[in-house]
Amino acid sequence: MKLEGWAITAWIAGLILLALLILFGLSGWSPTTITSGIDATGRCSLLLFSVAFTASSLHRLWRVPLTTWTLLNRRWIGLGFASSHFIHLALILSMSLAFPEPFLSRQSMGQWVFGGIGYGFVFLMAVTSSDRAQHWMGMKSWKRLHLTGSYWLWTVFLFTYIKHVKQGPDWLYLPLLVFTIALLPIRLAKQLPPRPSLGTAA
Template sequence: MKVDGPRITVWVCVLILLSLAVFLMQAGWSAASIKTGIDATGRSSLLLFSIAFTASSLQSLWRTPLTIWILRNRRWIGLSFAASHFVHLALILAISLCFPEPFLSDQSKAQWVFGGLGYLFVALMALTSTDQAQKWMGLQNWKRLHFIGSHWLWAVFALTYVEHTKKGPLWLYAPLLVFTLALIPVRMAKHQPPGALHGITN
């Protein structure tokens, strides 16, 4: 079955929610199991975000059936990221209400503000991921919102994995941090002259 368009978001939501439900049924409802769910949905959000964030660059660097498919479905991959990240938020709210300590004490005000603004951008970008919204806002305003929002979210991921890498385990979080940092040069690659990508000068 060919998966395109809204089906992508539907399948991603089903897989995330089903996996989370199965895990929580096995592990039980506890602070530890919710934290595991938070970590897992954080990684699924990072993966989906990274695909949408670099879609046009990947297609320009490596034109393959896969990268063409990714670019064609970038909107739905982006909405899949939004869905994953709101599941992530739901788990954060759950642990804050059910097992507030020491979770709340471990979070700084800066994390709440920075992350909260990130969720505002996720909501705004999801709500404006339609042709009608683009026409209503005007192309330049639409591009400005999605450019600022996507780079703010990249910064949230980067700072999150900087903190996780400091706390460890290093073998798990250091690769995720390197992966996140690498998204910017990949995204910027499409803006380089074709010769520069291959080390060619005129």
Template sequence: MNLQGWRLTTLVTCLIVVGLLFNFGLAGWNAPAIHQAIDATGRSSLILFAIAFTSSSLESLWPSSLSRWTLRNRRWIGLSFASSHFIHLGLIVSMTVLFPDPFVSQQSMAQWVFGGLAYGFVFLMALTSTDQAQHWMGMKNWKRLHFVGSHWIWVLFLLTYVKHVKEGPLGFYLPFLVFTLALIPIRYAKHIPPKAPLGASM
């Protein structure tokens, strides 16, 4: 694939923005339309996060030209996720300021705190997605930040879709919850040692 680097992140961001403009062009700038946009950008963020989160495992488990491309562009897919998620944040802020009732009352303090910390990780991980940052931080500290941050973000997605499943519609949100749960076994499947062949000496 010829789509690489910043062109990938720019294209993904433009597609999300165009989709939102189309949505608001049809529905207008109102609470239901913004709520739909919040849900849509949450799903785009989940998909982009999932690709970046599992790319090395997918290449190890099911190598293909597509898995090699995603692994090679994992940084830019991760930055595409950050772009999508900050657009998501902008929509949440718009909803909070312009149409606070009943949106704000439906969010718990834990959601604001937990989500705020997740956005802190998204910002730091995007900021340090360069070779220079890896050199400045040291690979050990860089890996620690991205390990903790990515798993914190995964937990946020998990809790979000648990809440959506409870509120419904179940048939729509349950696949996203199952998809989110599946990311962890996929991520760590490559670390499971292969079974010894039957009849192999102990």
């Protein structure tokens, strides 16, 4: 069975929720386990975002079955990212309410505002991820929203992992920061001429 469409989003959300249920079932509900869940869903969101963010560029550069599948299902992968990131938000709010200190004192107002705008973009991009929304908004406005939102979210991930690298441990967060930075040139590479498909005669 080929995984396509809504099934991709459902599998992503289901697996994340299952992993969290296992985590909290084995380790209990505590600041440590919630923090682990926040970190894990954040990394999961970054991975899913990276796939949606670079899908068209990778397909233009390497037209192989995997990149074709990714491009065709980018909408559903993006909705999977939205699911992951709202689960991430739910854990942040749970931590803020159940164990506010020292969690809240470590967060700046700028983080809440910058991240909050990011969640606004996630919501708007998710609810407009349909052909009907494209028709209603007009392609120009739709593209402007999704382009602005995607670069805003990339910037949120960038500053998040810059902060994590400063706090450490470097061995964990520095590769994630490098990975996040690398997404930008890959995204911009879509401006390059497309490479021929594998097996195509020169």
